[in-house]
Amino acid sequence: MIGPLPGLWPLKPGSATLPCFGVEPVVLDPQSREQDGACEGYLCIKKPWPGIARTIYEDHRRYEDTYFSAWLGYYNSGDGCRRDADGYIWITGRVDDVINVSGHRISTAEVESALASNPCCAEAAVVAIDHEVKGQGMCAFITLLHNYKPSADVKKSLEQSARTEIGAFAVPDLIYFVPGLPKTRSGKIMRHILRKIASKQMDNLGDISTLADPSVVRQIIELRMKK
Numbered sequence: 001m002i003g004p005l006p007g008l009w010p011l012k013p014g015s016a017t018l019p020c021f022g023v024e025p026v027v028l029d030p031q032s033r034e035q036d037g038a039c040e041g042y043l044c045i046k047k048p049w050p051g052i053a054r055t056i057y058e059d060h061r062r063y064e065d066t067y068f069s070a071w072l073g074y075y076n077s078g079d080g081c082r083r084d085a086d087g088y089i090w091i092t093g094r095v096d097d098v099i100n101v102s103g104h105r106i107s108t109a110e111v112e113s114a115l116a117s118n119p120c121c122a123e124a125a126v127v128a129i130d131h132e133v134k135g136q137g138m139c140a141f142i143t144l145l146h147n148y149k150p151s152a153d154v155k156k157s158l159e160q161s162a163r164t165e166i167g168a169f170a171v172p173d174l175i176y177f178v179p180g181l182p183k184t185r186s187g188k189i190m191r192h193i194l195r196k197i198a199s200k201q202m203d204n205l206g207d208i209s210t211l212a213d214p215s216v217v218r219q220i221i222e223l224r225m226k227k
Contacts, residue, residue: 023049027083043081044074102134104169114165120148127195137173139198150177176223180216197224
C-alpha cells in the first residue's frame with residue numbers, strides 16, 4: 001500500500017503534474033486511526049486521484065485548512081460513514097450534522113429517516129441542541145400528513161419509530177409539529193435556521209425573505225418560544 005505522499009499531499013497550486021493513483025477510501029476513528037472491517041467513523045481519502053480539487057481560487061490556505069487540517073495526511077470528505085461486513089461504505093451524513101448523544105455518535109439524517117418511516121410523518125428535520133446531562137440532544141421538527149393531527153399519541157408513535165429503527169438514545173428530546181419546514185425555492189431545507197431556532201438564537205437568522213415561504217419561520221419561532 002502506498003500511504004499519503006509527502007510534498008504532493010496536499011497539492012500545491014500551479015503544480016504541473018498530478019499523481020494518478022486510484023481513490024482509496026479509509027474510515028478513521030476520532031484519534032485519526034484507520035479502522036478495519038465493519039466500523040463507523042469519518043470518511044477520508046488516503047491517496048490523491050486525478051479528479052481531486054487542486055485549490056480554492058485565491059485562497060489556498062482555506063483549501064488546506066478545509067480538506068487537510070482535520071486529518072493530517074488524508075483528504076477530509078466531511079462525511080461520517082459506516083462500513084458494513086461486506087466492505088460497503090454507507091454515508092451517514094455530514095460530520096457537522098453528526099451529534100454526540102451520551103457518547104453515541106449519530107447522524108441527524110439517520111434519525112430523520114427513522115422518523116420519516118412513521119406513517120404519520122410527511123417530513124422530518126433534526127438538529128442538535130445543548131443538553132446539560134448528555135452533552136448534546138436532538139430537536140425534531142415534524143410535518144404531518146394531512147390526515148394526522150398533533151397529539152401525545154402521535155408523538156409517542158414517532159418516538160417509538162426512532163427507538164425501533166436505531167435505539168433509545170436516538171429518541172429526540174424535543175419534538176415540534178410544524179406547518180412546514182424552511183426551504184429554499186429549490187426545496188433545500190435550511191437546517192441552520194432550525195438550529196438557531198432550536199437554540200433560541202432568533203436574532204441572527206439572516207435573510208429569510210428568499211425562502212419559499214418565510215411565514216413558516218415565524219410560526220416555528222412561536223412554537224419554540226412556548227417551551
